[in-house]
Amino acid sequence: MRPMDKLKPHYGYGVSGDRFWPRPALVKQILIGLERSESLCLFGPRRTGKSSLLRECARLLREDADFTVIEINGEGMDAVASLFNQIVASLPNNNFTGFKARIDQLKMPERMYELIDIWRGKGRAGGEDAKLVTRHWASVAQAITQSIPDMESRPVLFIDELTYLCENLYDNTGRSEEVTRLLAMLREWRGEGMGMVIASSIGIRQYLRKIGVSRNHLTGCNPIHVGPLDPANARMMLAALARQEGLDWWDESIAQAVMDQSTDLLPACLQFAFKYVVAARDDARDDIEGPPFNALTIDAIFKDRIRPNFEHEFFRQFDERFGEYETVEQDAAREMFRCIVRSTRSSRSRSYDDLYDAVEGALGQEKTDAVDLSDLIRALEDDGFLIDRREQDQIAFASRLVEAWWLTRDHRRKRRRD
Template sequence: MNDWKAPKTIVGNVATGKYFYPRNEIVKEIWIELKKGNYVLIAAPRRVGKTSIMRELERDPNPGFQVIFKNIQSIKSAKEFYKKIYELLLQGFSKSTKVKKWLKKHLLSKSIAEIDIKGSVKFKNIEVDFVSEIETLFEEINNFDESSETILILLDELPEVLHNLNKSGKKEEAIEVLKQLRTWRQGNIDKLKFVLAGSIGIHYVVNAIEGRNSDLNDLKNVECSPFEQAEAVDYIQWATELSTVKYSPDLVAIFLTKIGPYFTPYFINILLEEVDKQARKAKSSDISEVTLNKAFEIVVKHNDHFIDWKKRLSDYLPKKDYAFVGEVLTHVAHREHISIQEIYDKAIAHEKETDYMDFMSDLEQDGYLVEIESSYTFISPLLKAFWKRNNPVYNG
């Protein structure tokens, strides 16, 4: 068939535009929390759609907000972080005509040599204290225009920045950035708000930097859950509305048994795309459970999307921690579940008896395992099959 139409899915990159399936409840909750004055942390396991939601907040802001999205992954110092925030603010303010005019004059009177419309700033050869520049900026704008918009900065990958600072011997700078965010939040700048997300759990990072008991109380967690069952059914219909391969209600039900009981859009998309590929190869839009099973096997065998799930853990966890966590995952992959007693026995063997449940909650928050009645299982059968294939022998 020449005019074969693929489903409306994207895998890996952020889902925007026609690929974004609306997540209205989550988006609404974020705006409510922001209006209460909170900074929001989009709390979700890996690959559930945090960045996609941020892009949606940017695309369709609530009135009174000027929204800017930035992935700050590559930032390497606290100073660079503040400079970036300053630039983002200028970018945000320059969208409002009234403030823009004032801003131009203001900046000329400052040490700033050049600023382009995108907010990129070049300074003369002098040291600039960006934190105080940021505070002054808000103070002055507040004085001349009380009705000015709230600048909402959507910062993606802050946890990664903190992790990199910590790893490169700049722990103090990481602590300082966390402290600065708290200070801003606690009210000395009320027209600045943040939504944070990241592809590594911020809990790992803050634990490593500030100690296991440190809290993230100054951030309001908004849960970004996988789809509910009914939503997943609707999603599959939505994604395949115009595609050559169609799913009958029966086949959707079967599809969901392969993916569930947690319906993460990312895993659904991976399987939808592989099914489409198989059907296209067979030159037939007629699919069945056999096609789904075959696609599942192929995804587990050949899909490089999963390698990253393993690599992440070994990258972010110290070796001894990874040995414990890896063994837990391999146990679950082979035995379906792991009980608290079984976890405890492994914790003793790995000398993790003081904080083993923290690791379990990390694995849960990060989207590997879920807890059901004091027993843990993989969130996704695809991930489980992948882990088992990578760790085929288990005698525990």
């Protein structure tokens, strides 16, 4: 997958194809995992590229006749009927036949069988139909489960914003049992061979604990860390954006200044910075008396325009996520963050034992024993605070954005009080 010569600017939504900046290592990791029948999860803050990765991998997998791709966006779903609708509608005829044969053996109201036809594109369901599907949820789910091993093309389910789906389902029914049923169903499908890639920008482990649902239903989903671009790739991306816009004034010095000033080299960071730098250049061109626009002005653009807006969006996410943890967990997490900061600048990571000793030294053994540090680290990883480099036995900040959030947190809180 070669870097693109031109890239259309965008920010704030998932893209694929010629609008997706190539992430070959991540795409390869996901596709190989699916070929090996693994289930994968991508969690972390908004604007890190998870949705675009899902879309791009789904697009590439559709080119392989051995797979049936099903894409779900949980953000707009509030009933399991919508989920079944998307799945049944996406099955090609050779996969649908076995499912239909099993459904026909069940004793369900005639309207349920009419709904199956509607899901295949012959009409539209209404609110009462959603309630009907809810009553026969188990039967439909079981028919899908039993059909998976016999499907000619292996089904792969891409679920974006799974936590939103769980949240909407819980809010719509008021029953945590419905969320348990949903997650248990997905786990059963994975067990029967359905490939699955799950993404969410809301910490799912913390949410499930909040509503009293076991997090064991996520067992078997291997995490994929969506990190920043390397400097060479980031520079090529900025150049592709500039070529797309026909910017003859863009040069290597401006690109380097943007990279130096960016808190991190995530594609969204670069897209956001590029948009504001271009706007500032247009303003400077109209201002005859203004200073010349070059790399020396980038610092002011970041200080006045980019950093206050972009970091506010990300730091607010981190503040909100951190606030969802229990007090003793926040205390333990703070000590882990401090321990990582005390490590050398080059590594910015610590072993699990180092973190445990730091927490115990600050909080005492009783408070430390009240927290399952392994579980807490996994939750902090899902929420985009930490990354567990298991092969190195090292735990680090998940990104430079998190480190910047942590290092400036006290200053920002003091500024808000003032």
